[in-house]
Amino acid sequence: MFKAAIRVNKLTTIAQLRGAALHAQRHDETGKARVRKDAEPGFGLAWSKAENDRDYLAAFKAHKTELGAGERKGAPLCLQAICVVSPEWVEKAGSLHDPDNPRNRQLFDQAKAWAEGWGGKGSVIATRLDLDEKGGAVVDVLISPVRESRGKPVISTNKALRELKETTGERNEYSALQTSWADWSRKHLDPEIVRGTRKEITQRQHLSPETYGAVMDKARESVRAPSQGLWEAIRDTDLSERDTEALSDFLMLKGEIARHKDQGRSYEPPEGALELHRVGGDSQTDPWPLIRAVRSGAERVFEAAHGFGMGLQANMGDGYETGREFFPSLSDRMHLAAVVAKCGAFCARIEAAVKNMLRPDGIQIEDRMCWPQEAPEEVERHEMNLGLTAPAVRQEPSAERDTDFTDRSSEERDRGLSHGR
Structure with missing residues (x-):
């Protein structure tokens, strides 16, 4: 049995998009530190609406031009979804870090297809599956849904999430995304994939590179084998007295x-x-x-x-x-x-x-x-x-x-x- 999990971050400013792009291109120190020994920085599968697949700011501008969409002041520009499946599922078909492993390609393609399934056609502005880190089976998807408002196309992540929540019957946005990704993975990747551990949605409006790395690690933990992931998570986590109780x-x-x-x-x-x-x-x-x-x-x-x-x-x-x-x-x-x-x-x-x-x-x-x-x-x-x-x-x-x-x-x-x- 394999698991699917997801983490979500809302990007609300151009500076945040630029920071995410720098991390994707391994220009920041944290990004460099996450590259495993002997791996080429930035090695992996990537796609975007820009000429440079890891230039998220350029991809966002191309997205707005393509769909003729405007923005709401203070509203999120896009969602950064970290889509995860059990690494063991990828390893069934080959190396976790092999771009020619068919399951890496399948995961990469289906993460984008899933996002456009509820965000709308053309809502994905970029995707990335890093193969230069120790871990794997994680796809970053940047989603910028466009909806009509007063007769004009406007970027609206909140409306898209409300629609998804109604479709899944879940009570909150994160649960809806988690359930939707797990259901999609089970249907399009492997019927043995089940929903991973539920976690709270990240409340930060932007993840620093350091926090982003920690979130990715937590996402991976939720799809590990319980005997390994549970004990390691407890062992490695600093718990307060209240948390321990x-x-x-x-x-x-x-x-x-x-x-x-x-x-x-x-x-x-x-x-x-x-x-x-x-x-x-x-x-x-x-x-x-x-x-x-x-x-x-x-x-x-x-x-x-x-x-x-x-x-x-x-x-x-x-x-x-x-x-x-x-x-x-x-x-x-x-x-x-x-x-x-x-x-x-x-x-x-x-x-x-x-x-x-x-x-x-x-x-x-x-x-x-x-x-x-x-x-x-x-x-x-x-x-x-x-x-x-x-x-x-x-x-x-x-x-x-x-x-x-x-x-x-x-x-x-x-x-x-x-x-x-």
Whole structure:
């Protein structure tokens, strides 16, 4: 299986176009530094609307003349799309740095075709596939879409991106570009190519050569084999304490998703610091330290999911759209929603169970009186949506049964609900 990924930068000034051209021609120090040993600087595949294939300013001027297009003040002149596929895909047909490798040529041609597929015919002003660096399988495409405004042709990257967003059904520009490039690559390059790791769109209006190189490296990382790319990215990245905690929470949630996929209805929330059967005390004991200790594992999952926009409330009735940015797979979002609901239901059961153990009067409270009260219904809904259980015909309890906490809680304890499944 191979991956496709993309990074995007908006160029808004002539100076930025000129800087991009200097980097492409290896006239800047950073560009020179990226050339691998014994390689010819600027070696690779390139095309533009100018006589010099790497003169982006001249290509932009030729583009405007060809289409008779004007500009909007302060609006982007073009998009710089860094289109990537797994280097292993290119290497299947030969050397990664061979211009005669048919897959290098195919990638180069299809990146331009993809951009004009949504940007419009003639919207690409230049393309480049560098073969002088250590890496490969990366095509730079400069796209300057033209749309009609008040009867005149005007460069409009924003309108083109809005159209693409509507076509793909994605919520933001970057996701639309990422999905579109992956779909195009799968159709025109190889059916085994899948979408690479989702990342945030670059918010900079211009990438310095240094940052540009880092962005290209990050793009390559997202299409590496997971065992190599993941560990190397973590190893080589300087993480703040906050970033480390976020990464830890994310990996924990990925683990719980995998566990729920494997165990289904048998899934149990992670263990807490204290087992329920070891809880002891009397009516004078504060129940909350004990409650938190027993359900600490479930609470951590519950709170981590909330931090990634996948809390219990967020998962209610949204068609599993919440959390796409971090969990692009619908299956992952559905299983995580079930995990969150089950951890929530466990939290409610433990609160009721511990409080009931410490009550001297024998009056018991029910799970449904404890937080989060909506969790049991959500467990049932998610399990039905995942095909783990069939819809059941539920009978409404009588008014007498609703107020008989002792009988109801005894029945639940007999079924093991007060102590977890």
